[in-house]
Amino acid sequence: MSNPLLLALILAAPPQTHRLDPSPTTVVWGRYDAAAKPALHVASGDTVVVRTLITSSPERLQGAGVAPGEVEPALREIYAKVTDKGPGGHILTGPIFVDGAEPGDALEVRILKVELAIPYAYNGFAVNRGFLPEDFPHAKMRIIPLDARRNLAHFGDGIEVPLAPFFGSIGVAPASGRVDSAPPYVHAGNLDNKELVAGTTLFIPVAAPGALLEVGDGHAGQGNGEVDITALETSLVGTFQLILRKDLRLTWPRAETPTHFIAMGMDKDLVQATKQAVRQAIDFLVGRGLSRDDAYMLVSVACDVSVTQLVDGNVGAHVMIPKRIFTGAAK
Numbered sequence: 001m002s003n004p005l006l007l008a009l010i011l012a013a014p015p016q017t018h019r020l021d022p023s024p025t026t027v028v029w030g031r032y033d034a035a036a037k038p039a040l041h042v043a044s045g046d047t048v049v050v051r052t053l054i055t056s057s058p059e060r061l062q063g064a065g066v067a068p069g070e071v072e073p074a075l076r077e078i079y080a081k082v083t084d085k086g087p088g089g090h091i092l093t094g095p096i097f098v099d100g101a102e103p104g105d106a107l108e109v110r111i112l113k114v115e116l117a118i119p120y121a122y123n124g125f126a127v128n129r130g131f132l133p134e135d136f137p138h139a140k141m142r143i144i145p146l147d148a149r150r151n152l153a154h155f156g157d158g159i160e161v162p163l164a165p166f167f168g169s170i171g172v173a174p175a176s177g178r179v180d181s182a183p184p185y186v187h188a189g190n191l192d193n194k195e196l197v198a199g200t201t202l203f204i205p206v207a208a209p210g211a212l213l214e215v216g217d218g219h220a221g222q223g224n225g226e227v228d229i230t231a232l233e234t235s236l237v238g239t240f241q242l243i244l245r246k247d248l249r250l251t252w253p254r255a256e257t258p259t260h261f262i263a264m265g266m267d268k269d270l271v272q273a274t275k276q277a278v279r280q281a282i283d284f285l286v287g288r289g290l291s292r293d294d295a296y297m298l299v300s301v302a303c304d305v306s307v308t309q310l311v312d313g314n315v316g317a318h319v320m321i322p323k324r325i326f327t328g329a330a331k
Helices: 004-011 058-063 073-081 270-287 292-302
Strands: 017-020 027-029 031-033 040-042 047-051 091-098 106-116 120-125 140-147 152-156 159-162 166-171 178-180 200-205 213-219 236-245 254-256 260-267 304-309 315-322
Touching (some): 027 031, 047 091, 058 073, 058 140, 213 236
Antiparallel strands (some): 027 091, 106 200, 106 236, 152 159
16 A cells, blocks of 8 residues: 555554543552553543542541442542552542653543432531631531432532532643642642533643543532532542644643633632633633734633632632634634
8 A cells, every 4th residue: 555644544543442440559549640550551532431439538428427338349448458648638540641642742631421420429628628717627527419310419408509520630640750639730630620521621731651641539519619628529430532632732731611712720829820820811812813912802801710719729710711702713
């Protein structure tokens, strides 16, 4: 065959679908780690069905009212057998090694489906944690039943919260060493961005060979801010398609929904995080052909700046850029 491109296309393996469930050998506890052993190797274009675990211990869940038989066996086994923990508290499924991914590339994570794995969530705050520790100098935790059929969480008598499940933490490894799973940063990680539901896409700069994607911190729903430090914390099953982008150079994570582009900022200071998000939005718009002056104006007149979360060490802000404003350009 004389056409090398056609030959390459014929010889290329078709996309595969993989399954990754949490176990003592397929999770990383509390960190994104460049030295972590991959739990799975995939090719660009492959789909992965990933199950994640709730961010609490069997003992705490039972103490708050979960029946022993409703605690997931995988959670018990991981708490019993995993000894390399921290510095954060999230149990993250992975890492997933994407063949061919190199520093400077971008990883496109298409979130195809997000499903509840258990019929309950919890919300809780701890001593000296959350946004108002001076007002709540004690700890409290409550179990919240989830009704998948009605798509509601029963918070209490006369109060039901609509479900909008998403993963609080989706991220890749740093260039070297390990980073705490709690503060989000350039590796994405614990973004706690409630916009990242099924049907959306997250773009992350790759810093380590293989990207080493980890997923966890399932939320059945959350308010912007996540002020008491937890959302509707639960276990989820996510279906992701992973696309290696050699053509995309990113300095910071960004996202896309069916209706918006999302620019993000994270910093210890909320003002600085917000400035970063606005600058990222300006950079994105400049990439679509606007001058910096016009991009700054457009963010002011057409985009919404929101607080993402206030409690993860690095706080977050994001800018929602509506696609409908681009009437003369491809969306």
